[in-house]
């Protein structure tokens with residue numbers, strides 16, 4: 001039941017000069033070996049915690065499952081308050097494994113809470129959330145690695161006030177925090193209020209944290225088998241330890257990305273052919289964008305490197321973006337997510353055979369159609385000399401989703417090594433954060449406020 005990754009279409013002769021040769025990969029073997037050694041060393045030193053996550057200790061899994069059971073028994077709504085790495089994973093995994101499984105849900109899960117991920121501070125969205133839930137029947141899972149993210153903390157303040165009005169002193173029973181074990185305001189507040197809190201290991205960055213309580217608690221609350229998620233990740237972790245580059249999925253995919261990046265493919269389009277995997281492309285966009293988009297390399301030299309993530313959905317975006325992908329600039333690598341066995345089968349009835357456009361469809365299934373369209377798009381791209389590769393899901397289930405998460409995270413770690421950049425920080429988002437603090441009058445940011453306000457806008461460029 002393991003994921004397959006089909007890299008044929010980066011080596012295919014149809015690609016002509018856009019094609020990678022086997023020799024290109026062979027030429028990467030030394031780099032790969034040093035990357036593998038360097039990653040192993042960092043892992044042993046306890047620097048890259050995400051490598052250990054598939055091996056989560058039994059007590060921690062059991063504790064998450066216990067809390068999830070309690071939430072399912074007591075509450076009608078479960079709301080994640082978080083942003084970026086503290087929201088995209090829970091959203092992607094829930095969409096992959098629950099949304100389209102509606103008809104198969106067990107009684108138990110149907111009775112479980114309704115799930116919302118509030119990952120923005122749009123006032124209209126917040127107001128509608130508060131209208132559709134009943135706060136006294138809701139548990140809010142506040143997730144923030146740093147414990148200091150303004151968006152998430154402002155949401156916490158809002159729901160706390162609402163809860164205090166509805167349930168008084170018992171408001172803390174409606175909160176679960178997921179944050180750093182020591183640092184940040186949220187941890188301190190948890191201690192002060194005695195709120196149930198899960199820890200995100202300090203050596204796991206937000207965008208690599210889906211297999212910590214960040215993702216595991218919401219998954220367990222919504223009825224997903226988290227042991228299977230971890231088992232899938234574990235199997236992939238073993239595959240990504242292989243010492244032969246041609247057999248190591250993460251090492252090979254990373255080499256392909258970097259080689260193509262060096263040849264001008266500075267965009268990576270992720271195109272799942274399944275609605276259930278749509279938000280995987282959002283999750284991956286942060287992973288690729290924040291990890292690989294860097295000004296400096298590890299030696300402090302300016303490199304301005306990155307591969308812009310683009311999100312697309314098959315087949316929908318065949319009718320909006322594929323024109324660009326086949327005929328536009330040669331600047332993209334496409335990553336398809338393909339599903340061999342969908343969880344439903346829908347037959348197209350054979351009616352109106354007098355019309356050629358209808359006749360050929362009748363009697364087939366939507367399953368056949370979507371798979372055929374994926375293969376057809378792949379063919380069209382190949383013919384237009386556009387490199388692409390496909391991650392093949394035998395079926396979308398917790399095991400294969402766990403495999404995918406780990407594969408993409410490990411691939412990013414290899415890319416960081418090959419490019420000699422730090423794939424685990426995000427200094428580029430700091431300036432905007434500080435400017436926000438300054439504009440809202442946070443103490444200690446007076447100078448920044450002056451700096452921000454000094455940037456004048458030319459009225460002649462503003463059309464009214």
Ligand SMILES: O=P(O)(O)OC[C@H]1O[C@](O)(CO)[C@@H](O)[C@@H]1O
Nearest residue numbers: 083084085086144145146149206
């Ligand atoms: O989990 P936190 O600390 O609230 O951070 C949310 C997100 O903000 C960032 O730090 C910057 O955008 C992301 O890396 C992170 O996932």
